[in-house]
Amino acid sequence: MEGSSLCLCEMIRFFYSLIIPGLAGCGILTVLLILSFLVLRLWIRKRKSELTPAGKDGARPLVVAFFHPYCNAGGGGERVLWCALRALQNRYKEITYVVYTGDKEVTGEQILNGALRRFNIKLPGPVKFIFLQKRRLVEASLYPHFTLLGQSFGSLLLGWEALLKCVPDVYIDSMGYAFTLPLFKYLGGCHVGCYVHYPTISTDMLSVVRDRNTRFNNATFISQNPILSNAKLVYYHIFAFMYGLVGSCSATIMVNSTWTQNHILALWKSADHTSIVYPPCDIKTFLDIKLDSTSKKEHSIVSVGQFRPEKDHALQIRAFHKLLERKSPEQKARLKLILIGGCRNTKDEQRVVELKDLCERMGVEGNVEFKVNIAFEDLKKHLSAATIGLHTMWNEHFGIGVVECMAAGTITLAHNSGGPKLDIIIQQDGGITGFLADTEDSFADAMDKILSLPDEERLQIRQNARQSVNRFSDQEFEVTFLAAVEPLIKKT
Template structure:
């Protein structure tokens, strides 16, 4: 056993011994002041039992923490030092779906690239559940999807229990189930490697205390979307039917009351774990407001807009040559509300003549993470058939960055329909590419993106089928000059969401943690 481990073990043993001595002395004094009786004997037995339980529990926790710390030094030792034998600071990113190809993954890879460029003594480690993908394949996908080339190799720690955080595993009490599942997944990650600095980048906040108190790490979080929000609680309170509040619950007063109590309890627990992070970064004003309300840690919570590849997209020409394509970019998840897009487009087409409607097209671009997403796409295809618009709707799955740019450069409208989208990288990229943004009147698009720039309009907002259909009609009825003015305003406004702005903010906030990490190493 290493000498430093014995030293730590010895110091903790002395500390526990002192607590035991002081406690027993206090107990002895208490006995002297109280005459012997059945009540005092029962009370003394309870006190002694409590003392014994606390001491045993404390010993177990300290021993477990020391064992984890000692064990972590022996695992993946090549990550601790470089080829010249110099000590490295390890930064672990907990991102079980690092190969998904969504906006969260763009943040992940941009953050890694930023750290590598500025700090040559940092080794980045990604905890991923993409066990079917080789490291080279994951990195190549990031290059193809996001046009991001990392500076140095990244180490991947593969996790084989990712199904513990899958929603399908918890048909009821999904939030609590996934959160507890993330603790098990986090434990697997910690058993394989403990970094100096731990960054949670996918929304699994319950893993933070695990790495902080057992792994001894500095812990930070980049939160895209709160696991629970005050809006979700309000919807349950008002018994509104949504994709995460089934009809049989919203229609029952009793079940709604039970779910409301459950949500409030979960929000309380979520707030407890959130406060434990040393650094909290959020991606938008909307997310900041909710995290501030739930975690109440304003002194260490900061807005860091996610990196959007506006540099590449602003190179695309603004003139569309009469193209009448409406383009949607986003993962095929239920909250993205693709049915609203299809139904709105259907209503819009009904206002056209038979010959005119053939000029319009809706193109849905997105990535599929697993079989559930594939099934969702198939259901959307059937929905198109039901509405009679299957010939006017295209599905393009897992497209390359090159193909994505081509689609953006040839579309007139950039469509977004998610209610309370935390930010909306897709709509930013569409606006940068010259598409007229048409987004949901809530969340990030409402507060940060589709807002006036220098007092001028940058896009359109809607919130239901009629308002989306009306906006589509308005956009296509505008003159080229009117559309060009909005395109130019929008393109100029999204410069604040560039890679450079993200890297500057991210590195500035990370610097104190990195310095502490280097001192620790």
């Protein structure tokens, strides 16, 4: 007993002897970290004055910067960027505007010409482009495993490169790289805001892993293995916590839909400075399509969306197959499914090949057409002739394609989730604006119902839909965007 007691005392004395040096070491390390942070911040502020010197009047121009590494792409996120810049330049002409981009293979002039060609948007003032060399750090292909964490860490490094090249007064992340927000706020001393198109992680993603459902972002070998599923769930929860911390650094948070807002509020917990700013949709281009009320002998069902896995084109083909099974040979000959979309890379092109194989296996290849990377005028022609506009993505964050189909005058059928359910296909003055479904059978039922409606009733739904999409015009976007961003500029 005495020996064991002496042993216990020795252990206590040993651990006690470690406490004082340990605490001292932690204290010294903390002081060093704080001093390093302060020195680094002072150096960045000095660099800021060097990069943007005062003008002839002694005043330094206010700099507003957008972080948009893929600004030369032609998607809805880029349309938000150019409309946002146009709105700010019209309101605040004296401000210097900067865009951080990784599109180093083109010039600034080519980027602006691309915005004019793709979106018919011409900026009223100049923009300075800061070309980043390390954009590859945010590409998913670089991180086959732990992709979310890898891309987020990569965005931090890319943000550091951006900060070293230009230190703005107001920083707006317009692509969803939330991990750059504390970098610009605390080291750059900027007023920071963000426009969130899609949360990097959502409570729905946590539910998919927890319930062990197979999705495009939850592979079968993980969903069927309880150990891997639990490990991934822990990883997701840790990442969600980190995502909430960095996101809450933003003084102004703009989200593109009610669905996105619900997830951001759950994770970032910043309700007092979060607002919905619907993305600007080019509805004017489609509203000039004449609504024809005459009966059609043939009906086309048109899907518009990039050939990405989350768009779930396979669901469209399977639902269309079920619809054809209900029809006579004569009726089948008058029905056509047209899949219109863009291919970004060889993976998307391979996906089109696989979808064509699916059509052959189901025996519907004669009734399905693929239109890849077609011209905009051809898109308008297909939409003007279509009876139904089809969209099957689960939890689409907003759904610009859904809005465009409604503006074009198709009767729109979308997935009963996300933006289409909460924001877009809602009643207009008590009238129906479209239809929602969520399974092969329910999509087939809805298509069958739409095709069987009297011409007058179909026309009324199309008119209701057109009236409802005015909420998503460029003008409405500019008003809500400026209202959200104005506090950032007033603080400087």
